[in-house]
Amino acid sequence: MADRAVGHRQPQGAGGEPQKRSIFNRRTFAQAALGTAAAAGAAYLTGWSAVRHAEHDDHKDTELTQHVVAKKIGAAIPRDPAAAEWKDVAAVEMPLMQQFMVAPRLQPDGLIPNATLKVMHNGSEIGFLVSWGDLGSNDLEVVGRFRDSVAVQLPVDPSGQIGVVMGQPGRPVHILHWRASWQRTVQKGPRTVKDMYPNAVNDFPPETLLKASPEVAKQWYPALLAGNSMAQRERKSPVEELVAEGYGTITSHAEQRADGSGVNTAGRWNVVLVMPMSGNQQQPVLKPGSSTRVAIAVWDGGKGDRGARKQFAGWVGLELPS
Amino acid sequence: MPDVFNWQIGRNMAYEYEANRPQRQVAWVFDTNKCIACQTCTISCKQTWTWGQGQEYMLWNNVETKPYGFFPTGWDVRLLQMLGPGGWKDGIYQGKTVFESATSDERVKGWQPESEHWAYPNVGEDEPAGATDRGTYVPSIPHDVWFFYLARICNHCTYPACLAACPRQAIYKRPEDGIVLVDQARCRGYQECVTACPYKKVMFNNVSGTSEKCIGCYPKIEQGEQTQCVTSCIGRIRFAGFISAPGKVDEKNPIDYLVKVRKVALPLYPQSGTEPNVYYIPPIHAPLPFLRQMFGDGVDAAIETYKKTKDDPSLLGLQMLMGATPKIIHQFKVEKETAYGYDADGKELVNVPLREPTFIRKYFDDANNVYLHNIT
Ligand code: SF4
Numbered sequence A: 001m002a003d004r005a006v007g008h009r010q011p012q013g014a015g016g017e018p019q020k021r022s023i024f025n026r027r028t029f030a031q032a033a034l035g036t037a038a039a040a041g042a043a044y045l046t047g048w049s050a051v052r053h054a055e056h057d058d059h060k061d062t063e064l065t066q067h068v069v070a071k072k073i074g075a076a077i078p079r080d081p082a083a084a085e086w087k088d089v090a091a092v093e094m095p096l097m098q099q100f101m102v103a104p105r106l107q108p109d110g111l112i113p114n115a116t117l118k119v120m121h122n123g124s125e126i127g128f129l130v131s132w133g134d135l136g137s138n139d140l141e142v143v144g145r146f147r148d149s150v151a152v153q154l155p156v157d158p159s160g161q162i163g164v165v166m167g168q169p170g171r172p173v174h175i176l177h178w179r180a181s182w183q184r185t186v187q188k189g190p191r192t193v194k195d196m197y198p199n200a201v202n203d204f205p206p207e208t209l210l211k212a213s214p215e216v217a218k219q220w221y222p223a224l225l226a227g228n229s230m231a232q233r234e235r236k237s238p239v240e241e242l243v244a245e246g247y248g249t250i251t252s253h254a255e256q257r258a259d260g261s262g263v264n265t266a267g268r269w270n271v272v273l274v275m276p277m278s279g280n281q282q283q284p285v286l287k288p289g290s291s292t293r294v295a296i297a298v299w300d301g302g303k304g305d306r307g308a309r310k311q312f313a314g315w316v317g318l319e320l321p322s
Numbered sequence B: 001m002p003d004v005f006n007w008q009i010g011r012n013m014a015y016e017y018e019a020n021r022p023q024r025q026v027a028w029v030f031d032t033n034k035c036i037a038c039q040t041c042t043i044s045c046k047q048t049w050t051w052g053q054g055q056e057y058m059l060w061n062n063v064e065t066k067p068y069g070f071f072p073t074g075w076d077v078r079l080l081q082m083l084g085p086g087g088w089k090d091g092i093y094q095g096k097t098v099f100e101s102a103t104s105d106e107r108v109k110g111w112q113p114e115s116e117h118w119a120y121p122n123v124g125e126d127e128p129a130g131a132t133d134r135g136t137y138v139p140s141i142p143h144d145v146w147f148f149y150l151a152r153i154c155n156h157c158t159y160p161a162c163l164a165a166c167p168r169q170a171i172y173k174r175p176e177d178g179i180v181l182v183d184q185a186r187c188r189g190y191q192e193c194v195t196a197c198p199y200k201k202v203m204f205n206n207v208s209g210t211s212e213k214c215i216g217c218y219p220k221i222e223q224g225e226q227t228q229c230v231t232s233c234i235g236r237i238r239f240a241g242f243i244s245a246p247g248k249v250d251e252k253n254p255i256d257y258l259v260k261v262r263k264v265a266l267p268l269y270p271q272s273g274t275e276p277n278v279y280y281i282p283p284i285h286a287p288l289p290f291l292r293q294m295f296g297d298g299v300d301a302a303i304e305t306y307k308k309t310k311d312d313p314s315l316l317g318l319q320m321l322m323g324a325t326p327k328i329i330h331q332f333k334v335e336k337e338t339a340y341g342y343d344a345d346g347k348e349l350v351n352v353p354l355r356e357p358t359f360i361r362k363y364f365d366d367a368n369n370v371y372l373h374n375i376t
């Protein structure tokens, strides 16, 4: 009861019964995508997809026309986008389009025309370097302001076709998501209200007044209490690993392994995102000598991009030399 | 988009989801005539729910002065501008709702406040419409120089705009009581709900990175208690309870009686289309054109009925029951100069006299050889 009282959330209902798309529904893709309530999730996702995927199917590729070849190296993948190793990797230019399939859509003003992608692997880790022009660095995530951000997406199962925007029901995609605000936390420590309002004072927040009972004080931080990665105070990595099975389903992975780093220089973001090539059944297994596909998305926080308001580049083939 | 019935605008409208009314819908009645803007409600809410870091600016409950007070600044002026001229004909709203006026790029027509809009919760406080001079005398109702206080919380709308706007369904309406909540485990901080809510009652937490909103004190509602803002109200202007679905009326239910039977309590900006569930008794002294725009075209009749409260035992009884018990009054009755409130099981919660007994003392106390200031 105590945690319900301040948790702003109810305990999950008994899983299992198929749900219809409804005003009362809370999506439970965390379980669905991770396979623990696949049946319930799948039934529900179908309802959603009937509405949302109609246009989506038109955008499925039939054949990949562009390919990016990862460079195999014998050392650790450099996290620093300025590292010399990245210089000799061939870049593939990826034209960006605005997300227009589902509302909220992106307004067509001030679009970023393209991004470049470089990929490197060393047999155990794979690294992506995405670079795009963005004159202002937006690393605050506060009232009415949004952060710059980039995502790299791979199918969990590389065989066959798969919807490019967030995958589709039964065909999950694996997403590496970097946010400038998380990069800021990695570098400058936990965010506070002073990041935005330097003179703000909160003299008696719960953790001060209830110093003797930190667990009780936590109840005023319901997102933190609920384990939402958005509310995570400390960050070692600015990259989050997620899984999605269609629009609106993106869910943080239980297991977080990704790493990376982003730098904004001379009006360009250069962001490295690194993850292990081995994974469990919900994560892609990337074997040297095999091929898969990759897509990217970027958000210009200064323009108000977030969530579905984004630009993306369609699938390109990804070759992983042995 | 599904077509749903909205009783407050007297017609069907487009909404993101099928109509699906909860088993019970939580609802409030606020009497604007009695609010003194003491902000006790605001503080009791703040102390209960929003004193954490990141929530500094949040006031899930706020009390603003109309016409020049707003939190966030200009929220309702912007809403009216966005919707454009509407108008009512035979109880049917002729304009567009926030759902109907959305462009194809949006799910809901909205306005995104920036941090400075949240920075002045007291803007326009006690500022009257029109100038006053020394010796200004306001002889008639409605007043030509006027202001009034508008206490506001989330309306736990039947068709929440916040819920419709969330691209990942992180907002949901509880089937058991209609309370609208942001799932703090699923929210990813897109602030789409903040932009969409016509009443600006979802707020972004600067530290947690998620959006938060009034939770209707659901732990209290679940236990048959009225919400913090109601039980703390000094002016005793508020009721919290449940409203019956359209087409159904329970005459013994205080909320139904005030909203549906006597129609003295009206929704705030019903033209938004969200079917808000906080119902206001309009102020009797403010000009009617202003009030019609704010509460719809039931205002004239509501004010006429309300003005006769003194001689109307049921309305008077309900006035006396406001703030008389922390419990939700599910049923009431008035008998022989006494108003009674009952819980869901019909157990009496409280009884109050319709009129407080009055004693008038002599203005001079002979025994103590002193004049008395307070003689009633
Ligand atoms: S008032 Fe706003 S926040 Fe509350 S339910 Fe309605 S749309 Fe949502």
Ligand code: SF4
Pocket: B034, B035, B036, B037, B038, B039, B040, B041, B042, B063, B151, B232, B233, B234, B235, B236, B237
């Ligand atoms: S506590 Fe009651 S009287 Fe005081 S400001 Fe709030 S609503 Fe008005």
